[in-house]
Amino acid sequence: xxxxxxxxxxxxxxxxxxxxxxxxxxxxxxxxxxxxxxxxxxxxxxxxxxxxxxxxxxxxxxxxxxxxxxxxxxxxxxxxxxxxxxxxxxxxxxxxxxxxxxxxxxxxxxxxxxxxxxxxxxxxxxxxxxxxxxxxxxxxxxxxxxxxxxxxxxxxxxxxxxxxxxxxxxxxxxxxxxxxxxxxxxxxxxxxxxxxxxxxxxxxxxxxxxxxxxxxxxxxxxxxxxxxxxxxxxx
Amino acid sequence: xxxxxxxxxxxxxxxxxxxxxxxxxxxxxxxxxxxxxxxxxxxxxxxxxxx
Numbered sequence: 001x002x003x004x005x006x007x008x009x010x011x012x013x014x015x016x017x018x019x020x021x022x023x024x025x026x027x028x029x030x031x032x033x034x035x036x037x038x039x040x041x042x043x044x045x046x047x048x049x050x051x052x053x054x055x056x057x058x059x060x061x062x063x064x065x066x067x068x069x070x071x072x073x074x075x076x077x078x079x080x081x082x083x084x085x086x087x088x089x090x091x092x093x094x095x096x097x098x099x100x101x102x103x104x105x106x107x108x109x110x111x112x113x114x115x116x117x118x119x120x121x122x123x124x125x126x127x128x129x130x131x132x133x134x135x136x137x138x139x140x141x142x143x144x145x146x147x148x149x150x151x152x153x154x155x156x157x158x159x160x161x162x163x164x165x166x167x168x169x170x171x172x173x174x175x176x177x178x179x180x181x182x183x184x185x186x187x188x189x190x191x192x193x194x195x196x197x198x199x200x201x202x203x204x205x206x207x208x209x210x211x212x213x214x215x216x217x218x219x220x221x222x223x224x225x226x227x228x229x230x231x232x233x234x235x
Numbered sequence: 236x237x238x239x240x241x242x243x244x245x246x247x248x249x250x251x252x253x254x255x256x257x258x259x260x261x262x263x264x265x266x267x268x269x270x271x272x273x274x275x276x277x278x279x280x281x282x283x284x285x286x
Contacts, residue, residue: 027246031242031246041238042238042239042242043238043241043242045242046241046242046245046246049245049246049249053249092252092256095252096248096249096252096253099245099248099249100245100248100249103241103244103245103248104241104245106241107236107238107241208253212256212257212260215260215261215264216260218264219260219263219264219267222264222267222268222270222271223267225271226267226270226271226274229271229274229275229278230274233274233278
């Protein structure tokens with residue numbers, strides 16, 4: 001595995017700086033520029049965190065799905081490293097989504113939590129990928145751990161279409177999507193300033209996500225190099 | 236708690252968790268980098284001694 005060059009480190013720094021800038025812009029747009037919602041008032045501003053968080057988590061689990069599938073097919077360590085790094089970040093962003101939703105739910109629904117289909121399926125998603133991380137640490141044989149985790153990573157991904165469709169299939173307290181609606185374009189249902197706040201916030205989350213992913217991936221890569229060097233010494 | 240209280244709580248928790256995770260990740264990164272450099276330099280010394 002290659003040692004990161006100064007250029008790679010510089011690229012990481014640029015990505016981190018861009019993420020910080022975009023997040024600052026997202027915060028300004030979400031908390032200052034965007035108008036309050038006509039029905040929900042100021043509390044709706046939590047949605048500028050909630051939606052980007054869950055979309056980032058979905059992206060992360062998609063990378064787990066791809067990395068796991070590629071690992072089972074080609075048995076290349078880099079795919080497993082990608083799946084592992086993405087799963088850790090997916091758990092982080094799913095946990096944040098649940099916390100944000102809960103804080104929004106209290107003033108809007110009157111409860112911190114309810115066993116609604118979408119909320120429950122999202123909690124299951126979090127448990128599946130927390131289980132994925134635990135499974136990896138419980139099995140000593142590295143290849144067996146990677147294979148078992150890859151299978152769980154693929155199965156877990158099937159929960160995401162269920163989460164998305166749950167608001168159509170069951171009677172839920174959670175409202176249907178405002179942005180990803182099949183019948184209307186986002187700008188037909190959401191105020192342009194709110195849509196911009198959401199888009200800027202989402203770009204910030206994406207940049208932050210790829211910055212954290214690059215750091216986490218490199219940690220995994222270095223751990224592999226350390227293991228290989230130690231084995232070499234032992235042999 | 237008023238509406239801005241809930242908004243502040245949500246934004247505060249998200250910022251705090253992300254900053255803490257970033258610091259934790261940075262620490263893991265530096266530890267792994269230091270360990271790797273140590274192993275590589277001792278390997279270089281060993282191969283130099285053999286030579």
